[in-house]
């Protein structure tokens with residue numbers, strides 16, 4: 001069966017540095033794959049190539065068998081891959097709900113000309129989008145929904161990350177990529193985040209996840225599978241319980257962190 005998302009031989013060089021080297025990955029529909037590895041291993045760079053931020057030096061990215069390598073980011077989002085970033089990209093001066101509406105941009109039809117020439121149609125579409133954004137926020141995070149008219153800039157860091165996930169989901173993706181969603185969160189915030197993710201999984205059973213994560217509690221509780229990246233190369237791929245025991249993985253990463261979290 002064709003994987004939902006497939007990465008073949010993905011490589012990128014920055015001058016003399018090979019930041020990602022010949023990485024292969026396959027993600028099925030409804031699968032959760034966590035990407036782990038030490039700082040600077042190449043995880044975010046891998047995400048940047050899949051989502052069209054960087055053009056790979058070599059290799060291919062296939063979505064449902066279609067070659068999307070090097071496509072511009074907006075086209076990749078429209079094709080069904082959404083993502084969050086490590087650093088927040090919210091619109092601070094807009095409400096939570098408006099941030100989610102912006103995430104729907106690639107699924108709405110009205111443009112500037114409609115707004116000028118057919119304002120009624122554009123307004124109706126915007127109102128429908130706002131209604132849909134409210135439903136989405138309520139389904140994923142009732143807490144954020146309760147604050148839907150607040151400005152995004154007023155949210156604490158943990159809620160900002162959760163809102164970014166809701167915004168990414170607004171594009172109605174087939175695959176969502178989360179880049180260190182629990183970064184900077186304490187245990188309580190991480191629990192709330194995990195609740196949102198679980199609710200999303202129940203809400204959208206066919207959605208697949210690629211998650212870069214350092215928090216071993218989250219890694220061990222959520223994913224079906226874990227891939228380990230070290231110095232730009234994939235060094236392991238399999239069940240977390242098996243992968244964490246591999247000597248090369250312990251040496252590269254888990255040795256320092258898993259022993260603290262085991």
Ligand SMILES: Nc1ncnc2c1ncn2[C@@H]1O[C@H](COP(=O)(O)OP(=O)(O)OP(=O)(O)O)[C@@H](O)[C@H]1O
Nearest residue numbers: 014017019037038039040041042043044045046086
């Ligand atoms: N645009 C760029 N130009 C030059 N080097 C880059 C660029 N982007 C990333 N790198 C380098 O590629 C390597 C991999 O970085 P990357 O951010 O992907 O690591 P990471 O595994 O996501 O790390 P972290 O867990 O700290 O986020 C690093 O050495 C980084 O400095």
